[in-house]
Amino acid sequence: MSILNVILLAIVQGLAELLPVSSSAHVVVAEKLLHLDPSAPAMTLLLVMLHTGTMFAVIVYFWKSWRRTYFSSVAAFKRFAFLLIWATLLTGILGEVIKKIIEKTLFKGQPKAELESLFSRLDLIAPALAAAGVIILIAGLYERRHRLRSAVSGAVSGAAATLSGADSNLTLRQSTIMGLVQGLALPFRGFSRSGTTISAAMLADAPRERAERFSFALAVVLTPAVVGVEALRLLKAAHEASLAGSPIDLHSSISASLLGMVFSFLAGLAALKWLSAWLESGRWYLFGIYCLLASAGVFYLYKIGY
Template sequence: MSIFHVIVLAVVQGLAELLPVSSSAHVVVAEKLMGLDPSSPQMTLLLVMLHTGTMFAVIVYFWNQWKRAYFSSSDAFQRFAVRVIWATALTGVLGELIKKVIEKTLFKGAEKAEIEQLFGRLDLIAPALLAAGILILIAGLLEKRQMLGAAPKINSTLGLGEGSVTMRQAGWMGAVQGLALPFRGFSRSGSTISAGMLVGASKERAERFSFALAVVLTPAVVGLEALRLVKASHEATASGVPIDLHASLVTSLLGMVFSFFAGLVALRWLSSWLEQGRWYLFGIYCIVASFVVFYLHHVGY
């Protein structure tokens, strides 16, 4: 994989990270179009490191909002911490359960079955994009309907500090995030923010909490993929076809740096797209993108 490939993938990740359109799906499709294998340990680690780079961009971008919402007082931080722990626990339990079910069913009888082997399959990414698009579209249309006064706007802030979500809202967002973990294309941010909106949180509060959940989750995912690459490297060495572990790690770190700067540019450039009333457009985009991915799969990618 060349530096050019890394830069292209980092830019794709950075541009897609803020928008609820599944940056992972876009990166996987870009890898396919460039002839790379998205399911290889090197590429899944690179994908996670690209997410890490944009995660740091998200921290820089949202930090002032998070300080006001979650760190303004010890009480506000305590409420935030409890909700993050609750949501992340649900994510871990549901995500691991779904992963095990998939590995036991789709890989029944196979040795060394790993869900990561499915990450490059466009025939699975396409329906995941479609499902995310429908969820986003429903949440966006309900939001637009409320803005037009056809339905009462739900007040989700009673008794809570600025930026807080309720335990119920956090629980639903964490559960939906668990569904997003095993499926490339089922936008994590799009699905969690939409879930929060559908259970009464404002889009702004759901967005802040969704990205905070991502920051908490990303280090664990990076660690798991790094261990997977090390394990694959040992197995490859034993079989006589060693993986250049050092080169893979350097490439991943380089991708992280590029995606950080691409993410910063994209976050500032694309923030205007998150104005109220436009959320449903991302659902339409995901639905259209799912048909494009279906077509790419049909023609052999």
């Protein structure tokens, strides 16, 4: 894989990961157009290393906000840590259950049953994008209607004062919903993790700022575990390929992944600034419309042979 391809994929990932439009779907489509195999171990490792770059972008961008809210006091931090661990635990349990169900049903009787082998299936990515688009659209319209009602009732200033208070954590119910939705999003390329978790929280009456902060905090906790899983998968594939007489160039794969991480970090910072601006302007629903249009585009690519 050329350096130009790595940089291109990193920019696509960095811009799309932190927007609620499914970076995985965009990267898979880009890989398909570049005639690369998205399900190959080297490519899935590259993808999670690109996620690592955007994870660092999240930390840099949100650090002041997290310090002002989650680290404002010992009580606030304890509450935040509990909700974060709880939501991540739910993600891991549900995600693993769904992964096992898929592998035991779609791959029944096959010796190598890996969910990652489905990641290049555009016919599966298209409906996942559409489902995410519907959820985001509903949440965006729900928020927009709530804004209008608040403006009419003259309650905007009072609501703002409440939201800026000392307690800036989500409720247990809201964090539970976000953890479960994140677990549902993990196995499916195209089912935007950030888009669906933030939207689900908004539909559970969480202020969008809190939902955004918590969703990306969840990503920071989740990313190292995903990187570890994919690194082990690549090492396993390299060992098997070596035994078969066709070794994988691990040095090249790791170097490409690290380069991609740097570029996805830079693109991620730009995307975060745009995302926050769109959230503040109440145009969240437009991301849903985009996902629906992207779903149609992905399905078209599938129909013409990609």
